Amino acid sequence: MEFVLYEQKDKIGIITINREKALNALNSQVLDELSEAFDAVDLNVVRCLILTGAGEKSFVAGADIGEMSTLTKAEGEAFGKKGNDLFRKIESFPIPVIAAVNGFALGGGCEISMSCDIRICSDNAMFGQPEVGLGITPGFGGTQRLARLVSPGMAKQLIYTARNIKADEAYRIGLVNAVYSAETDEAGNVTVSAKDALMAAAEKMAAGIAAQAPIAVRNCKKAINDGLQVNIDEAIVIEEKLFGDCFETEDQKAGMGNFLKKKDDPTKVKVVDFKNA
Ligand code: DAK
Numbered sequence: 330m331e332f333v334l335y336e337q338k339d340k341i342g343i344i345t346i347n348r349e350k351a352l353n354a355l356n357s358q359v360l361d362e363l364s365e366a367f368d369a370v371d372l373n374v375v376r377c378l379i380l381t382g383a384g385e386k387s388f389v390a391g392a393d394i395g396e397m398s399t400l401t402k403a404e405g406e407a408f409g410k411k412g413n414d415l416f417r418k419i420e421s422f423p424i425p426v427i428a429a430v431n432g433f434a435l436g437g438g439c440e441i442s443m444s445c446d447i448r449i450c451s452d453n454a455m456f457g458q459p460e461v462g463l464g465i466t467p468g469f470g471g472t473q474r475l476a477r478l479v480s481p482g483m484a485k486q487l488i489y490t491a492r493n494i495k496a497d498e499a500y501r502i503g504l505v506n507a508v509y510s511a512e513t514d515e516a517g518n519v520t521v522s523a524k525d526a527l528m529a530a531a532e533k534m535a536a537g538i539a540a541q542a543p544i545a546v547r548n549c550k551k552a553i554n555d556g557l558q559v560n561i562d563e564a565i566v567i568e569e570k571l572f573g574d575c576f577e578t579e580d581q582k583a584g585m586g587n588f589l590k591k592k593d594d595p596t597k598v599k600v601v602d603f604k605n606a
Contacts, residue, residue, distance in 0.1 A: 333362040334383070335369070340539035341532060342375040346382045352390035353382040355437045359393075360411045367418055373605065376539035376546070378422070379531045380445055381429040382438075385524045388430040388454070389438030392469070412437060412469040416444035421554065423547050425538055429531040430454045430505065431524045435493065440467060443474035443504075446550060449531060450496050451523035452510040457493030477557070479503055542580040543605040548572070579606040 334345040344366050346353040353359075370378065382388040392412065400408060419426055419441070428434075428445035434456045442448050442456075458467045458475065466472060467488060476484035479502045487494065496508045509530050512521040521529075538546060548571040556564035575581050580603045587601045 352387035356393035391436030
């Protein structure tokens with residue numbers, strides 16, 4: 330692939346949007362390649378994904394304005410569908426996806442991060458939906474996901490004003506879970522860049538997720554996502570079904586068995602090697 334890199338580290342997969350010269354802007358080819366990259370993930374091995382952008386400056390600076398500028402209505406619709414199909418694929422991907430947001434996450438960049446399960450960022454991150462300044466609405470789910478993730482009032486303010494916000498404000502309104510800064514030595518020299526600190530934190534979080542019972546983690550993702558779309562009575566039924574679905578799995582037996590063994594003798598097995606079965 331020209332614009333997407335994939336690296337697998339044990340049970341973690343890292344997908345990198347690699348179009349640094351255009352600040353990782355999403356053109357049709359990037360959208361196609363991202364879709365292929367997600368399809369190619371080996372779900373028998375990989376238990377958590379990280380999505381990031383190449384370089385230090387930008388996660389994704391939006392949909393490709395150059396490509397969009399000449400689209401006809403029909404082409405615009407097709408482009409929108411390509412993006413929306415990909416973003417739904419990420420959102421409903423069976424395993425968790427962490428967005429490691431390094432720098433700009435504007436327009437489609439903010440939107441793709443919001444289709445991930447969790448967002449963390451470097452302290453140079455900047456989020457925004459600048460579309461109304463370009464004469465369009467956020468078209469990759471921005472009006473819907475931002476309003477669900479932060480308050481509707483805050484989402485409306487950000488979208489109507491097209492104002493970009495920095496990492497600390499994104500953290501304050503709950504758009505990101507954590508912000509990472511560069512580390513320095515006593516003389517003030519940078520020893521770890523903000524991007525490296527971010528990626529180390531993302532991998533640590535991903536490893537923590539990958540160490541849990543995988544069927545249970547997948548069912549939690551589905552329960553939260555599906556439950557948020559319906560009323561609480563229906564949501565509880567969704568939860569019950571996915572809870573029940575975990576029973577009789579090898580991992581449920583191993584997880585509970587480990588706890589009971591530890592009660593008898595605390596020196597017994599502490600880490601369960603979950604089998605995804
Ligand atoms: N598209 C294409 N190229 C971009 C780009 C973008 N969104 N953002 C940056 N680039 C390119 C620049 O053109 C430049 O390329 P060269 O001139 O070097 O060839 C290179 O990346 C470096 O950018 P700058 O020189 O501008 O770098 P600066 O540091 O000065 O500024 C910036 C960084 C991020 C503030 C600035 O580049 C910028 O404002 N970029 C645009 C940000 C933006 O407005 N993003 C939102 C795009 S709208 C739809 C669904 C969804 C969407 C649309 C339709 N349908 C349902 C149909 C989504 C829309 C959007 O995302």
